[in-house]
Amino acid sequence: MAIEFTKYQGLGNDFILIDNRHQSEPLVTPDQAMQMCDRNFGIGADGVIFALPGTSDTDYTMRIFNSDSSEPQMCGNGIRCLAKFIADLERRDGKIKEHPSSVRYKINTLAGLIAPEILPDGQVKVDMGKPRLLAGEIPTTLAKADEKVINVSLSVAEQSWLVTGVSMGNPHCITFVEDVAAIPLAEIGPQFEHHPAFPERTNTEFVQVIQPDYLKMRVWERGAGATLACGTGACAVVVAGVLTGNCDRSATVELPGGCLMIEWSADDDRLYMSGPAERVFTGQW
Numbered sequence: 001m002a003i004e005f006t007k008y009q010g011l012g013n014d015f016i017l018i019d020n021r022h023q024s025e026p027l028v029t030p031d032q033a034m035q036m037c038d039r040n041f042g043i044g045a046d047g048v049i050f051a052l053p054g055t056s057d058t059d060y061t062m063r064i065f066n067s068d069s070s071e072p073q074m075c076g077n078g079i080r081c082l083a084k085f086i087a088d089l090e091r092r093d094g095k096i097k098e099h100p101s102s103v104r105y106k107i108n109t110l111a112g113l114i115a116p117e118i119l120p121d122g123q124v125k126v127d128m129g130k131p132r133l134l135a136g137e138i139p140t141t142l143a144k145a146d147e148k149v150i151n152v153s154l155s156v157a158e159q160s161w162l163v164t165g166v167s168m169g170n171p172h173c174i175t176f177v178e179d180v181a182a183i184p185l186a187e188i189g190p191q192f193e194h195h196p197a198f199p200e201r202t203n204t205e206f207v208q209v210i211q212p213d214y215l216k217m218r219v220w221e222r223g224a225g226a227t228l229a230c231g232t233g234a235c236a237v238v239v240a241g242v243l244t245g246n247c248d249r250s251a252t253v254e255l256p257g258g259c260l261m262i263e264w265s266a267d268d269d270r271l272y273m274s275g276p277a278e279r280v281f282t283g284q285w
């Protein structure tokens with residue numbers, strides 16, 4: 001069966017989007033998704049995202065397979081791409097106007113309800129929900145299940161790292177370093193990802209504080225390796241930065257693919273992420 005797809009990217013974190021609005025299960029299997037993501041033998045992407053029907057209180061459901069075929073709970077750059085993809089489909093179907101002032105969606109994900117809004121300038125602002133900070137929620141064995149994991153020592157590659165754990169629905173392990181460019185990401189990233197202290201593996205972010213409102217980060221993603229950006233990761237980094245006294249509640253996070261604006265609201269405890277999402281090309285698999 002031929003599958004129509006559209007490729008999108010958010011700061012170079014790239015995804016194959018599939019219109020799955022009329023079926024309740026993803027149109028491709030995790031193994032097929034892995035083949036599609038292959039950069040030599042497939043389309044090439046960090047993941048495959050499906051726009052599925054919503055639930056009673058949401059407009060749509062998002063599911064995603066990583067490029068290694070695993071299924072994460074959430075993807076920040078991916079949900080901005082999904083919002084643009086759905087708006088393109090709805091525009092094509094005549095469901096929304098050609099140039100609406102803004103478009104909002106409520107999306108059901110494995111991490112709960114997430115709400116993206118396409119702004120008039122084309123950027124997408126996403127209400128990413130509340131961070132989860134307890135070890136049992138992340139999950140990690142670095143502290144007791146009902147304790148937070150803030151600046152806890154973790155031994156990787158014969159070195160001791162002070163790490164902070166944050167869940168944005170998916171697990172993140174954050175460490176602040178002097179020089180993010182000097183981190184041998186391809187060598188130590190997999191060792192963090194598969195460390196026994198993270199029973200569901202982990203995304204890992206290395207962060208350099210340039211100023212309290214400007215951070216530079218590199219990421220090793222669970223199931224995808226070194227990517228150019230990670231939206232849930234950037235949110236988790238600001239939370240970890242606030243908890244460790246390293247940054248303000250609003251900060252620009254610079255990733256290899258560009259910048260995201262992140263705000264951890266003191267009023268409602270929710271994370272707000274703003275950044276771009278662009279269509280790249282369409283095709284048939």
Ligand SMILES: N[C@@H](CCC[C@H](N)C(=O)O)C(=O)O
Binds near residue numbers: 072229230232
């Ligand atoms: N790139 C994403 C995160 C995708 C999921 C991640 N690899 C995981 O397994 O948790 C983002 O922008 O948040």
